Amino acid sequence: MYNxxxxxxxxxxxVDTLDRMRRNPEGRKVVxxxxxxxxxxxxxxxxxxxxxxxxRTLESGRQAQLFSLTNDDLVLIIxxxxxRDVNNILHRIRKLFEGDPLTMDDENGGDKFxxxxxxxxxxxxxxxxxxxxxQESQTAPPKTAAAQMPALTPAALDEVQKKIAFANVxxxxxxxxxxxxxxxxxxxxxxxYEFFLSVQDLQRAVAPNLNLLADRWLFQxxxxxxxxxxxxxxxxxxxxxxxxxxxLNLNLETxxxxxxxxxxxxxxxxxxxxxxxxxxxxLTNYNMYLDVRxxxxxxxxxxxxxxxxxxxxxxxxxxxxxxxxxxIIWAPELLEMMDxxxxxxxxxxxxxxxxxxxxxxxxxxxxxxxxxxxxxxxxFQGHFLDSFNKARKAPANAAPVRRAV
Amino acid sequence: MSDERAAPVGSxxxxxxxxxxxxxxxxxxxxxxxxxxxxxxxxxxSRLLPEHRDKQNLRNAETVFDELTRTRSAWLYRxxxxxxxxxxxxxxxxxxxxxxxxxxxxxxxxPLMQKSKSDARKNRLSSWFDMTQDYDKLLTFAMRxxxxxxxxxxx
Numbered sequence: 274m275y276n277x278x279x280x281x282x283x284x285x286x287x288v289d290t291l292d293r294m295r296r297n298p299e300g301r302k303v304v305x306x307x308x309x310x311x312x313x314x315x316x317x318x319x320x321x322x323x324x325x326x327x328x329r330t331l332e333s334g335r336q337a338q339l340f341s342l343t344n345d346d347l348v349l350i351i352x353x354x355x356x357r358d359v360n361n362i363l364h365r366i367r368k369l370f371e372g373d374p375l376t377m378d379d380e381n382g383g384d385k386f387x388x389x390x391x392x393x394x395x396x397x398x399x400x401x402x403x404x405x406x407x408q409e410s411q412t413a414p415p416k417t418a419a420a421q422m423p424a425l426t427p428a429a430l431d432e433v434q435k436k437i438a439f440a441n442v443x444x445x446x447x448x449x450x451x452x453x454x455x456x457x458x459x460x461x462x463x464x465x466y467e468f469f470l471s472v473q474d475l476q477r478a479v480a481p482n483l484n485l486l487a488d489r490w491l492f493q494x495x496x497x498x499x500x501x502x503x504x505x506x507x508x509x510x511x512x513x514x515x516x517x518x519x520x521l522n523l524n525l526e527t528x529x530x531x532x533x534x535x536x537x538x539x540x541x542x543x544x545x546x547x548x549x550x551x552x553x554x555x556l557t558n559y560n561m562y563l564d565v566r567x568x569x570x571x572x573x574x575x576x577x578x579x580x581x582x583x584x585x586x587x588x589x590x591x592x593x594x595x596x597x598x599x600x601i602i603w604a605p606e607l608l609e610m611m612d613x614x615x616x617x618x619x620x621x622x623x624x625x626x627x628x629x630x631x632x633x634x635x636x637x638x639x640x641x642x643x644x645x646x647x648x649x650x651x652x653f654q655g656h657f658l659d660s661f662n663k664a665r666k667a668p669a670n671a672a673p674v675r676r677a678v
Numbered sequence: 679m680s681d682e683r684a685a686p687v688g689s690x691x692x693x694x695x696x697x698x699x700x701x702x703x704x705x706x707x708x709x710x711x712x713x714x715x716x717x718x719x720x721x722x723x724s725r726l727l728p729e730h731r732d733k734q735n736l737r738n739a740e741t742v743f744d745e746l747t748r749t750r751s752a753w754l755y756r757x758x759x760x761x762x763x764x765x766x767x768x769x770x771x772x773x774x775x776x777x778x779x780x781x782x783x784x785x786x787x788x789p790l791m792q793k794s795k796s797d798a799r800k801n802r803l804s805s806w807f808d809m810t811q812d813y814d815k816l817l818t819f820a821m822r823x824x825x826x827x828x829x830x831x832x833x
Contacts, residue, residue, distance in 0.1 A: 298710065299712065300712075300713055304749075356751065360749065387748075389749045390750060391753075394708060395750065
């Protein structure tokens with residue numbers, strides 16, 4: 274008997290079932306759906322459940338056996354007669370994720386979404402793949418939800434801060450491109466690279482059993498140390514060489530520290546820095562925001578208000594704060610904020626702030642991109658665009674990357 | 679999960695890469711008698727004019743069966759002389775015939791298509807076999823092809 278709660282239970286069951294069937298394949302096939310490779314906004318628990326449920330009728334009719342793997346992938350063993358039904362269901366699933374690059378064919382016309390095996394011929398291959406998945410599931414770190422971990426406490430903060438101060442944070446520095454897309458020609462060009470520390474990865478290294486984000490204010494304190502370490506690291510990062518413009522996620526007060534001054538002195542001549550600050554940081558210290566904005570402007574650099582949601586857009590007078598850039602998080606609700614004639618509709622607010630100053634972030638679907646372009650926005654960020662941006666580090670100064678739309 | 683297979687023993691080249699007579703033979707042998715409800719098409723691509731037999735055209739011949747090969751409802755085997763063996767499940771005959779018609783249309787100007795270009799089954803580009811009835815014939819063919827290939831490799 275298997276222990277249903279054991280690591281890799283479904284994978285073990287799959288290997289054993291396939292092994293049993295190889296002697297008598299009876300026209301069965303195996304289809305592996307690579308749901309783990311969907312973009313994060315598409316890989317939600319709800320959507321995975323929807324997909325799983327779509328196959329339940331086949332399962333209850335004993336035409337298919339379903340295996341929900343640890344990494345969210347699904348594997349089905351289907352009888353010969355169920356092929357057409359499975360094809361139809363797969364067609365509907367592809368429709369559900371049609372904006373996701375995973376459902377688009379790769380450059381060789383291959384299918385990245387589903388892999389098929391015919392058990393009469395491919396049993397060995399299918400079993401080998403299942404064994405690999407079993408091994409991966411057994412060695413993968415347990416998926417502990419951050420919310421279930423103990424929160425960072427003031428007592429632990431000091432310890433974590435010390436660890437971050439001495440840790441090599443270079444492996445945790447991530448960058449994401451912001452693209453300028455020409456609405457008329459649909460050409461995309463690199464506008465700047467955003468650098469940030471991956472809190473999740475850093476947490477795994479320095480405090481694997483603590484939820485660093487549980488207390489907003491303790492995290493804010495921690496993030497000051499992270500800012501300083503990031504500045505020291507990014508200046509030496511090979512990615513920033515030859516990049517005309519970079520952006521950094523920082524606390525307002527970090528900009529006024531000597532470390533930031535040193536950073537500015539060390540970057541290449543003419544390189545522009547955009548400092549991204551959160552709306553919350555700005556609201557808690559508005560005078561400091563004004564100081565920082567002026568300091569940056571005097572040096573030829575810029576400030577960006579980060580993380581504007583539909584709610585903060587309605588509450589804050591972003592236009593009145595006169596930032597150089599404002600970053601709006603894409604949400605489908607933006608489509609609903611199109612009340613024509615009203616002063617609080619999304620298009621009006623975009624125009625008020627200045628469409629040329631806005632970056633639409635987490636742009637994860639063609640719908641988001643279309644809304645942005647329609648609203649006059651030209652700067653975009655998001656995994657959806659990253660997946661098109663394979664021409665990494667293209668020459669500076671807005672060299673065309675590729676057709677992104 | 680990778681869909682790659684090891685190169686068959688005794689293979690030699692087809693314009694698109696290794697030829698696959700040995701794999702064809704292995705797969706035929708591996709098929710359980712109960713799983714022989716399949717149809718086999720031999721696409722005589724070697725009979726086409728040389729200008730219709732370039733890499734792109736040969737690739738097109740494979741691509742038309744994508745709908746079936748993706749779900750492992752058809753398997754393709756390249757032969758040394760550029761011919762292509764297509765094995766597919768009988769219940770997918772309609773899809774296979776549609777694919778065949780596309781190829782007849784693609785090469786409609788080739789003299790090979792002059793007499794028949796509208797019948798998916800009766801034309802000079804393809805020969806159709808029922809795996810249940812013609813299994814022995816296919817097996818002999820595969821053995822002969824593999825032996826010839828191995829001989830040419832030894833030379």
